[in-house]
Amino acid sequence: MGFDYNSLLAFIIFGVTIGVVYGIVALGISLIYSGLDIVHFAHGEMYMFGAFFGLVLAHNVGVPYPIALIGAMVLTALLGMAVERVFYRRLTRAGGGYTVAGMGMIICGFGMSVALVNVAYFIWGAEAEPFRANLDYIPRLSFPGDIEVPESYVLTAIISVALMAALHYFLRHTKTGLAVRAVAHNKDIAYLMGINVPLMISLIFGLACGLAAAAGVLIGPMQSVQVEMGYLMLMKAFAAAVVGGFGSLPGAILGGIMVGVFENLGAAYISPSHKDIYAFLLLILVLMFKPSGLLGVEAKVKA
Amino acid sequence: MLQINDVHAGYGNLKILRGVNMQVPTGGIVTLLGGNGTGKSTLLKAVSGLIPLMEGEVLFDGVSISKMKPHERMRLGLVQVTQAKEAYPAMTVEENLVLGAYTRRDRAGILADLERVYEFFPVLRERRKQLSGTLSGGEVQMLVIGRGLMAKPKMLMLDEPSAALAPKVVLEIFANINRIAKTGVTILVVEQNVRMALILAQYGYIIRDGVIMIEGEAKKLISDPAVKESFLGGSVANTAKALRN
Numbered sequence A: 001m002g003f004d005y006n007s008l009l010a011f012i013i014f015g016v017t018i019g020v021v022y023g024i025v026a027l028g029i030s031l032i033y034s035g036l037d038i039v040h041f042a043h044g045e046m047y048m049f050g051a052f053f054g055l056v057l058a059h060n061v062g063v064p065y066p067i068a069l070i071g072a073m074v075l076t077a078l079l080g081m082a083v084e085r086v087f088y089r090r091l092t093r094a095g096g097g098y099t100v101a102g103m104g105m106i107i108c109g110f111g112m113s114v115a116l117v118n119v120a121y122f123i124w125g126a127e128a129e130p131f132r133a134n135l136d137y138i139p140r141l142s143f144p145g146d147i148e149v150p151e152s153y154v155l156t157a158i159i160s161v162a163l164m165a166a167l168h169y170f171l172r173h174t175k176t177g178l179a180v181r182a183v184a185h186n187k188d189i190a191y192l193m194g195i196n197v198p199l200m201i202s203l204i205f206g207l208a209c210g211l212a213a214a215a216g217v218l219i220g221p222m223q224s225v226q227v228e229m230g231y232l233m234l235m236k237a238f239a240a241a242v243v244g245g246f247g248s249l250p251g252a253i254l255g256g257i258m259v260g261v262f263e264n265l266g267a268a269y270i271s272p273s274h275k276d277i278y279a280f281l282l283l284i285l286v287l288m289f290k291p292s293g294l295l296g297v298e299a300k301v302k303a
Numbered sequence B: 001m002l003q004i005n006d007v008h009a010g011y012g013n014l015k016i017l018r019g020v021n022m023q024v025p026t027g028g029i030v031t032l033l034g035g036n037g038t039g040k041s042t043l044l045k046a047v048s049g050l051i052p053l054m055e056g057e058v059l060f061d062g063v064s065i066s067k068m069k070p071h072e073r074m075r076l077g078l079v080q081v082t083q084a085k086e087a088y089p090a091m092t093v094e095e096n097l098v099l100g101a102y103t104r105r106d107r108a109g110i111l112a113d114l115e116r117v118y119e120f121f122p123v124l125r126e127r128r129k130q131l132s133g134t135l136s137g138g139e140v141q142m143l144v145i146g147r148g149l150m151a152k153p154k155m156l157m158l159d160e161p162s163a164a165l166a167p168k169v170v171l172e173i174f175a176n177i178n179r180i181a182k183t184g185v186t187i188l189v190v191e192q193n194v195r196m197a198l199i200l201a202q203y204g205y206i207i208r209d210g211v212i213m214i215e216g217e218a219k220k221l222i223s224d225p226a227v228k229e230s231f232l233g234g235s236v237a238n239t240a241k242a243l244r245n
C-alpha cells in the first residue's frame, strides 16, 4: 500500500486552518498575559459568547455573515472589558496595583468561566445549534490531487491572517500600539510617561476577547455552537500558547498551527477517536525539550 | 513649584513616610539625601502618584494633585525618572525617547527636543538605532533622563542617577543635569552621593526613617558637621572643580 501524499497534504491544510484559529485565541491569552500578568482561564467562554453573539446576529437579526463577525467581536470585547473592570481589577488592586498575587486570579478566572457558561446556558439552552452562514460568494479552493477546501475554511484562513496582520500593524506601527507594548513591559514607567494605564488594560482585554469572538464565529459554521464549547478551545489555545512560548505573540500563532496540524495528523494516522489528546501530547513533548516554548524567552523576570 | 505637606505614605499597611514636609521652588536644583531604605524612592512615588497618600497633601503649581492618577500628574509637567533605570529593552534608543513624548502632539517640538537630548548625550545619537537592552548602565541612565526630557517637563524628579555608575560617568551625568536645569527645568534629585549632590544643588533635605531630619542651603549643609558626620568624606573642592568644567 503506497503512502498517499495527497491526503497527507489535505490533513496539513485543514490542520493549518484550524490551527490559525487556535492561534488567534492563543494570541488573546498571550496578550492578556504579557499585558496584565494573568492567565485568563475564562477565555474559552469569550470564544463561546462570541460564537453565540455571531449566531444571534446572523440568524435572529439577519445581518450578513461578515457583519455578524464584526458585531460579535465588538460585543464580546465589551463583555470582556466589563468583566475585567468589574471583577478582575479589584483583585489586581489587592496585588499592589496591576498584577495579581498568587492564586486569587486563577480561582477568579475559573469561577468566571463557570459563571459565564451558566449565564449562556440560561440564555441559549444546552442544545448545539448549527451556524448556517451563507458563504456562496467565497470561492472553494482546489488543490492538485482532488483536494477541495470548503468555503468556511477558506474564509477562516483569510480572516485569521487578516486579523493577525492588523494586530501586528497596530502593535508595531501605531502610537497606541506602542503604549500597549509599554504597558506590557512595565506599568509604572508607562504611567510615568503619561500613558493612561487602566485604559490600556481595558483595551488589551477588549482586543483579546474580540479575537476570541472572531474565532468563535469562524469555527461556528464548521462545527456547531454550544455553551460548553469554550473548555476544549481554552485547553487547545492554552497548549498552543505554551508550545509557542507563553506571552510571545508570534509564538501563539506558531503554536496554534502546530497544534492544529499535529492533531489532524494524529487523528488521521493514529486514531480519530482520541483527536483531542494530541494537542497535549505535543505540549508534553515541547515542554520536555524546550520548557520555555518554541519562541519563548526564559521565564519573565520582574523588577 | 512643588509643595509636600505632611505626607504619610507606604505600601499596604506598612507606613514608610511619617509626615514629610518639603518645598521645591521654581528653577534650580533641590536634592533629597538619605541612606538606603530611608524612604526617598517612596516619597517620589507618592509625589508622582504611583502609590496613594495615607495623609497629607501634594501641591504642584499651587494645585492639589493628591488625588490625580500618575498620567494626569505627568501631563501637568511633573515627570519622574525611576531608580530602576528601566528603558524598554526591546525598543530602540530612539523609540524609547519618542515614547517619552507620548503625550505631546507638536511634531516639530518633539523633533527639536530629540535633537536637544542628542546634544546633551551624544552617545545616544550614536546608538539611536540600537536596542536599548544593549546599552551600558551609564548609557541607560542617560537614556531615561533623556526620555524624561522628551516629555517637556516643568519639573524633573531623578531617583539616584549616580547609583552603580563609574565616577567619570557620574560626573558627566551630573554636569548634564546642571545644563538641563539651566534650560529652565526645575529639578529634584534624590541621591546617596551626598557630596556630589550638594555641590550640584542649591538646597538640600536629608531624610531618615521617613521624616526630614535636616534641611538647608546646600553650601551650608556641605560644611554642617551633623551632615558631614553621617555622610561626607573626601575632597569637596576637587569635585567642585571638575563639575564646573
Ligand SMILES: Nc1ncnc2c1ncn2[C@@H]1O[C@H](COP(=O)(O)OP(=O)(O)O)[C@@H](O)[C@H]1O
Pocket (backbone or CB within 6 Å): B011, B014, B016, B034, B035, B036, B037, B038, B039, B040, B041, B042, B043
Ligand atoms: N513595593 C514595596 N513594598 C513594600 N515595601 C517596600 C516597597 N518598596 C520599598 N519598600 C520599603 O520601604 C522602605 C523605603 O524604601 P525606599 O523608599 O525604596 O528607600 P530608598 O530611600 O532607598 O529609596 C524600605 O524599608 C523598603 O524595604
Ligand SMILES: [Mg+2]
Pocket (backbone or CB within 6 Å): B040, B041, B042, B083, B159, B160
Ligand atoms: Mg530608592
